[in-house]
Amino acid sequence: MSRLILSMVIAGILFSILAGCTGTEKSAFSTEGTYPTPPPDLRLEAQMEKNPIDQSINVIFSGGEGQHLVGRIWVVVTRSDGETFDVELGTDKMSEVSIPGTRGSDHVTVLAQYYNGNIYTIAEGDLKTKERMDRV
Numbered sequence: 784m785s786r787l788i789l790s791m792v793i794a795g796i797l798f799s800i801l802a803g804c805t806g807t808e809k810s811a812f813s814t815e816g817t818y819p820t821p822p823p824d825l826r827l828e829a830q831m832e833k834n835p836i837d838q839s840i841n842v843i844f845s846g847g848e849g850q851h852l853v854g855r856i857w858v859v860v861t862r863s864d865g866e867t868f869d870v871e872l873g874t875d876k877m878s879e880v881s882i883p884g885t886r887g888s889d890h891v892t893v894l895a896q897y898y899n900g901n902i903y904t905i906a907e908g909d910l911k912t913k914e915r916m917d918r919v
Contacts (some may be wrong), residue, residue: 818894821903825849827856829872829893833910838884840891840910846876846904855896856905863887886912 821827827847831857833840842858856872872880872893893906 818902818904819853821849821897821905823848825852825897826889827853827895827903827905831891831893831906831908831910833884833889833912835913837884838880838912840884840889842872842880842882842891842893842906844872844874844876844878844893849895850874850876852899853895854895854898857894858882859892859894860884861890863889884910884912889895895906896904 796861822884825848827849828845830843830845831840840860844856856874856878858868858870858872858880860868860870860882862868862883862886866880869882872878888909888911890909891907892904894902895905896902
């Protein structure tokens, strides 16, 4: 019985090695390189803003012409302190996500992957905390 179990474990390891899993495939949240904006007939919109009180970054998906062809939408935030967040945003209109930001300038990119595999940038920009100036 133990020989059978040992044989199955070894066979499983060999199948894993021979399957060609190299670990170099691009994940759905990959941000390597830049992605174009979608063509007009596939256009999508997202709003981004930074809360001036707690510096959270709020992103809302507003829909668009290509909404019915999108399989996944996600937000990539590179904060001014170097920390990066990848957060999935729903594909339903008015889906919203909140991500912790910093007091500095945080870079936000909203990406969409369509069912055909193409990835497009639907919104991108640097969000800064608005400074308050008191009158003297």
